[in-house]
Structure formats: C-alpha cells, structure tokens
Amino acid sequence: MYLLKSFGAASLLAATVANAAQVVLNWDITYTNANPDGLQERRVIGVNGQWPPPPVEATINDTLVINVHNSLDVPTAVHSHGMFQNNTAYMDGPSMVTQCPIPPGHDFTYEFNITQHGTYWIHSHYMGQYMDGFRTPLILHNTVETYQYDYDRTVTLVDWYHAESTEGLATFLNEYNPTGAEPIPDSGLIMDNANASLTFTPGKTYRLRLINMSGFVTYHYSIDNHTLDVIEVDGVEVQRQPMDMVSLTAAQRVSVLVTAKNDTSMNYYMHADMDTEMLDSLPDTLQYNISIPIFYDQTHTNFGAIQNIAFNNTSFDDTILQPVEVLAAVEPDVSINLEINFDVTTDGINRGMFNDLPYLPPKVPTLNTLFSEGQYPLSSEVYGPQTGVHILKHLDMVQLVLNNKDGNDHPFHLHGHVFQVVGRGDGYYDNNSSITLNTTNPMRRDTIRVPGEGYTIIRFRADNPGVWFFHCHIEWHLESGLAVTLVEAPDVAQQRMTLPSSMSEMCTAGGIPATGNAAGKKGLDLSGAPSGVTLIYDGFTARGKGAMAGCIIAALLGIATIVWFAHADPQKEARAIVESKHMQ
Structure with a gap:
C-alpha cells in the first residue's frame, strides 16, 4: 500500500491517472533453442520465438494487458509475481489455484491495474516450466522515485539445467529418491548469459535491480571494491x-544503489555465488562463484583486486x-502454526509438507469453487482434503508461525500480499518461547527465508479477498x-468479484470441470477428490495387528515345542517305540 502524504497529492494523483497508459503485450508462448x-x-x-522473454515495464496506474497464445504441446499459466491483484484475484495465475491452465493451442488474456511500483517478475506457474526459461523481469516505475539515480539496470540471477524440468521432476518425485535429493543445476547465470557484462560511467549512480529467478539456488551478490546501498526489497522501499x-x-x-568510481584505470567484477548448503552433491563441473565484468574502460584489461566478499559469506540479515x-x-x-517437514509418504515419494500433509491440486481450481458453491466456500471442507486451506476472516490481522523442522533454509512466497517479518531465529517457536518480536517498523516483503531448524514469524492484514x-x-x-491455500474473506470476494466467463471457457477447453467442489461435484460430496498421499502410518493397522498376533501365537507354539522336546527323555522315547513294534 502506498500512501500519498504531501499537500497537493490529490492533484498529483489526478495528473498521474490522466497519464496512465494501457501496456499491451502479445505473447505467443513457444519452444525455441538456447545455449x-x-x-x-x-x-x-x-x-514469440525468442529467448529470453522480453522484460516488461510499466508505470504505476497503468493497465497491463498480456494476450497469451499457448503454442506449446502442454498447458501453461502465467503469474505476475508480487502483484496484489486487488479485485482481480482470478488474474493471479497459479494453475488449479486461481485458474485452469491454458490448454495447448488456446488463448487467454491477463489484464489488471498496476497499483504498485518496484521490482517484480513474471513466470510460468505450471509444473516446473519457469525453470525451462519461461520467466522475465517486471519493472514497475513510480511517477516520482523516492531515491535519485542516473541509470536503471536489471540484473537477473538464475540457476540453469541442461535437462528439461519434466525430466528433473520425474527424477526428484520418485520412490528411488527416498532422501528427496534435488536435481543439481548445471550452471549459474547472471543476466542469462555466461558472457554478460555491464559498463559504468565514472561518477554516475546506478540502480541495480537484482532478481533471483532461480528454481532452486540462493545467491550471495557483491561487487569488488563497491558498496551496495539497499533501497528496496520485493517492491517495498526501505531506508x-x-x-x-x-x-x-x-x-x-x-534494489541497490551503486555509485561508480571517478577513476577509469581499473575495471571490476560483480559476483553471484551459489549458497551450496542445500546441494546434496557438489559436482566438479559446476562453477559456484559466478562473476561478470563491470567495465569502466574496455580498452584495457586491468581489474581491481578480487574480493569476492559473498563467497562463503551468509551474514546478510534482511x-x-x-x-x-x-x-x-x-x-x-489469529495465529496459524505451519510446520515445515519432508518425509516419505504413502505413494513412496519423499515430499515436502506443512503440518504433515502435502498439497495436492484439486480437480476444480480453488477460486472457481469459491465462486460456484454458494455458502459452502465459507467452510474449508469444500476445497478438498489436501489443499491445506485456511479460511481467513476479512480484515483480521493474520500471523503465520513457520517452524522449519528441515535442516535447510527455505524461501516462502505469499501471493496477493506483502507481510511483516516480526521474528526469526533458531529452534522451535511456540507460545512459551521468550523472544522479543520486532513490532516497531518491521521489514515487509513477499518472499522470506526460513532458516533450517529455525522459525520465522510473519503478519499481514487480510484485506484482499x-x-x-x-x-x-x-x-x-x-x-x-x-x-x-489461504482463502481470504470468501463471502466478501463473492460480493466484490465475478469470475469472467473466459475462466470457465478455458477450463472446458482443457477438459477440467469449471464449477463445483474439489472433486468437481456439488456441496460436500468430496468422493474422488485428490487425497490419500499422507505420511506412512507410524504404528500398526488392524491388519497389521492381526498379522502380529498370528506371529506371536506361532512363536509361542514354536517355543513350547522346543521346551517340550528339550525336557523329553530320548532313551525312554526310543524304548517305547521298540516295544510298540514288538507288540504288533
């Protein structure tokens, strides 16, 4: 939320709205080749046959229109990461959450108002597609920027796989991967190119918009002999x-401001170093500390001392x-405790889960269920047994306590909001924990790191039905x-919004039910809803108890036989057998 705080703001707003534009993009989502x-x-x-996809730029109060045609042979969906989507929740993009995916050969238009400014990105939200390259920056400018700078540059950081995401998922979600070892990237890239570079003009100030568009890796970023002045995180301006x-x-x-030196006698390197803590193996072929040159003068190859501050340094505290x-x-x-864990489930796969239950997508997009099931959407049951739905009341202050029982850090993203980070630390947090929360002016962002075997506490206002x-x-x-899934003020959402007919038409085109509960049925008849993938039962089932009882009885009979045989007189038994034969 951005507040107008100065006298005369009303006239400024009127002028801004008058200058608002409609930014229209025509995207044909296609396969192509790249190296x-x-x-x-x-x-x-x-x-449109090109890779990487073109960056998207707009200004606050513009309307962004993306006309998508899916020329792939599989479905797709497009998410504008970090957008609040006030009153346009159906434009958010995650497949089977707010929409059916766009079927091959079909069209869909994303249209929403730009009410924010800052650094964002757009990516596929279907399966692992964005790791196949379907991702691009979304830069939203303010009419009057808080900080002054001479040049604006976007620096993307990505991990790169030589195998397609479908192959990686088939390997990862497999019963022969019981430890849940993730596929290791083959490379890391700055600005999508191993040969990228930047040029600095002496004395000028640069805004570098850093975006980690990776599917897996955390990066530590630095520039040799230069200071980074942080001014924005996830679209929120900071001191x-x-x-x-x-x-x-x-x-x-x-976003960081970097003031170029006034001396051109040296060029310098920027570094993006992979955090290797989460990598289950460290291939010799993988370069972990990536760097590209910043040229002050390309006529020489003199470079300043390589500091590489970021390498093996995880001291950054946002x-x-x-x-x-x-x-x-x-x-x-309201406070909701979400425990993060990984374990082997009943389908034999090591899965991630909150509160011991992995998410399974429903047969009907959750937002479609909200709009098609009358009063039933006020209850979490209608959304299915494994969508992890929490119903939030309108305008409640919601606290999520994220307790990470896994040993590795994890980044968590909340759609439709930024949240306040009021606490983070080691160990398990509960009501008996004696820590001081930061409530004065805590950092706000939309994606947060939760430390391994630690906790993070976030809060947000449920003001976006x-x-x-x-x-x-x-x-x-x-x-x-x-x-x-957080279903926020479903009754208010039903009053404020109407699901566009194009959403239902897209479901029908893809052979997916457009209405109904998580099973595609009416009311609370949830038979057939995706379910049953749970933790393996830690105990004995009825059949197991019967089998165990049989084993115990058999064991007791065996022991009794051995005891009887041990106490028997072999000679007496032999004489009895001989006498019996003589009598015959």
Missing part, C-alpha cells in the same frame, strides 16, 4: 542501508531493513507438496 551457458544447447520456453553483499533466495528481489513507509505491527487476531497460494519457491519442493 546461455555455452555448454549445451537445449529446448527452452520463450515468447538506505549500505552493505558489502546481499543475499537473495529464489524469487526475492533487492530483517534489519526498515521500510520507508512506517507501519507498526499489531497483535494478531480471494484465494492466495502460500508455498516454498524452490520449484522442486512446491511440486512435491510444500504449499497451503
């Missing part, structure tokens, strides 16, 4: 904070950042089930 790391050409997903390095988990964005727009945290109306996904943004983990 960004120079090691292997592969099929990728691009736009200028100098740093030597910044860390970005998958899906996080950070919780110290303070938003420019001061907003104190208030006591929550609709259906919002909350999930790990490591794509392997999302597809394994590490997600829940």
Whole structure:
C-alpha cells in the first residue's frame, strides 16, 4: 500500500491517472533453442520465438494487458509475481489455484491495474516450466522515485539445467529418491548469459535491480571494491542501508544503489555465488562463484583486486531493513502454526509438507469453487482434503508461525500480499518461547527465508479477498507438496468479484470441470477428490495387528515345542517305540 502524504497529492494523483497508459503485450508462448551457458544447447520456453522473454515495464496506474497464445504441446499459466491483484484475484495465475491452465493451442488474456511500483517478475506457474526459461523481469516505475539515480539496470540471477524440468521432476518425485535429493543445476547465470557484462560511467549512480529467478539456488551478490546501498526489497522501499553483499533466495528481489568510481584505470567484477548448503552433491563441473565484468574502460584489461566478499559469506540479515513507509505491527487476531517437514509418504515419494500433509491440486481450481458453491466456500471442507486451506476472516490481522523442522533454509512466497517479518531465529517457536518480536517498523516483503531448524514469524492484514497460494519457491519442493491455500474473506470476494466467463471457457477447453467442489461435484460430496498421499502410518493397522498376533501365537507354539522336546527323555522315547513294534 502506498500512501500519498504531501499537500497537493490529490492533484498529483489526478495528473498521474490522466497519464496512465494501457501496456499491451502479445505473447505467443513457444519452444525455441538456447545455449546461455555455452555448454549445451537445449529446448527452452520463450515468447514469440525468442529467448529470453522480453522484460516488461510499466508505470504505476497503468493497465497491463498480456494476450497469451499457448503454442506449446502442454498447458501453461502465467503469474505476475508480487502483484496484489486487488479485485482481480482470478488474474493471479497459479494453475488449479486461481485458474485452469491454458490448454495447448488456446488463448487467454491477463489484464489488471498496476497499483504498485518496484521490482517484480513474471513466470510460468505450471509444473516446473519457469525453470525451462519461461520467466522475465517486471519493472514497475513510480511517477516520482523516492531515491535519485542516473541509470536503471536489471540484473537477473538464475540457476540453469541442461535437462528439461519434466525430466528433473520425474527424477526428484520418485520412490528411488527416498532422501528427496534435488536435481543439481548445471550452471549459474547472471543476466542469462555466461558472457554478460555491464559498463559504468565514472561518477554516475546506478540502480541495480537484482532478481533471483532461480528454481532452486540462493545467491550471495557483491561487487569488488563497491558498496551496495539497499533501497528496496520485493517492491517495498526501505531506508538506505549500505552493505558489502546481499543475499537473495529464489524469487526475492533487492534494489541497490551503486555509485561508480571517478577513476577509469581499473575495471571490476560483480559476483553471484551459489549458497551450496542445500546441494546434496557438489559436482566438479559446476562453477559456484559466478562473476561478470563491470567495465569502466574496455580498452584495457586491468581489474581491481578480487574480493569476492559473498563467497562463503551468509551474514546478510534482511530483517534489519526498515521500510520507508512506517507501519507498526499489531497483535494478531489469529495465529496459524505451519510446520515445515519432508518425509516419505504413502505413494513412496519423499515430499515436502506443512503440518504433515502435502498439497495436492484439486480437480476444480480453488477460486472457481469459491465462486460456484454458494455458502459452502465459507467452510474449508469444500476445497478438498489436501489443499491445506485456511479460511481467513476479512480484515483480521493474520500471523503465520513457520517452524522449519528441515535442516535447510527455505524461501516462502505469499501471493496477493506483502507481510511483516516480526521474528526469526533458531529452534522451535511456540507460545512459551521468550523472544522479543520486532513490532516497531518491521521489514515487509513477499518472499522470506526460513532458516533450517529455525522459525520465522510473519503478519499481514487480510484485506484482499480471494484465494492466495502460500508455498516454498524452490520449484522442486512446491511440486512435491510444500504449499497451503489461504482463502481470504470468501463471502466478501463473492460480493466484490465475478469470475469472467473466459475462466470457465478455458477450463472446458482443457477438459477440467469449471464449477463445483474439489472433486468437481456439488456441496460436500468430496468422493474422488485428490487425497490419500499422507505420511506412512507410524504404528500398526488392524491388519497389521492381526498379522502380529498370528506371529506371536506361532512363536509361542514354536517355543513350547522346543521346551517340550528339550525336557523329553530320548532313551525312554526310543524304548517305547521298540516295544510298540514288538507288540504288533
């Protein structure tokens, strides 16, 4: 939320609205080939036959229109990451959450008002497609920027796989992968190219918009002999904070101001170093500390001393950042404890889960259920047994306590909101924990790192009726089930919004029910809804108890036989046999 705080703001707003534009993009989603790391050409997903897809830019109060045609041989869906989508929840994009995926050969138009400014990105929200290259920056400008700078540059960070995401998912979600080892990327890239570079003009100030568009890897970013002044995280402007390095988990964005030196005698390197803690193996072929040159003068090859501050340095603490727009945290109306864990489930696959239950997509998109089932959407039951639905009351202050029982860090993204980060630490947090929460002006963002075997506490106001996904943004983990669904003020959503007919038509085109509960039926008849993938029962079932009882009886009979035989007189038994034969 951006508040107008100065006298005369009404006239400024009127002028801004008058200058608002409609930004129209025509995207044909296609396959093409690319070799960004120079090691292997592969099929990728691009736009209009080109890869990488073109960056998207707009200004606050514009209307963004993306006309999508799906020329792939599989469905797709498009998510504008970080957009609030106030009153347009059906434009959010996650497949089977707010929409049916777009079938091959079909069209769909995403249209929504730009009410925010800052650094965002657009990516596929169907299976693991964005790891196949379907991702691009979304840069939203303010009419008057809070910070002044001379140049605006976007620096993307990605992990890169030579195998397509379908192959990676087949390997990861497999009973022969009981430890849940994630596929290791083959490369890391800055600005989608192993040969990328930047040029600095002496004395000028650059806004570098860092976007981690990876499916897995966290990056630590730095520039040799330059200070990074952080001014924005995930679209939220913060008080200028100098740093030597910044860390970005998958899906996080950070804007930094960098003032170029007045000396052209040296060029320098920027570094993006992979956090290797989550990698189950460290291949010799993988370069972990990636760097590209920043040229002050391309006529020479003199480079300043390589500091590589980021390498093996994870000291960046984003919780110290303070938003420019001061907003104190208030006591929550409701607190939801979400335990993060991984374990082998009844289908033999190691899955991610909240509160011991992995997410399974329903047969009808959750938002469609909200709009088609009358009063039933006020109850979580109608949305299915494994969508992890939590019903939120309108305007409640909601607290999510994220207790990570896994040993690794995880990035979690909340659709439709930014949240306040009021606490983070080691160990397990509960009501008996004696820690001091940050409630004065805590950092706000939409994607947060939860430390391994630690906790993070976030709060947000339930002021955006609709259906919002909350999930790990490591794509392997999302597809394994590490997600829940927040159904926010369903009664208010029904009053404020109407599901466009194009949403239902797209479902029908794809052979997916457009109405009904999670099973595609009416009311609370949920027979056939996706379910049954749960933790393996830690105990004995009725059949198991019967089998155990049989084993015990058989064992007792065996022991009794052995005891009887041990106490028998072999000679007496032999004489009895001989006498019996003589009598015959």
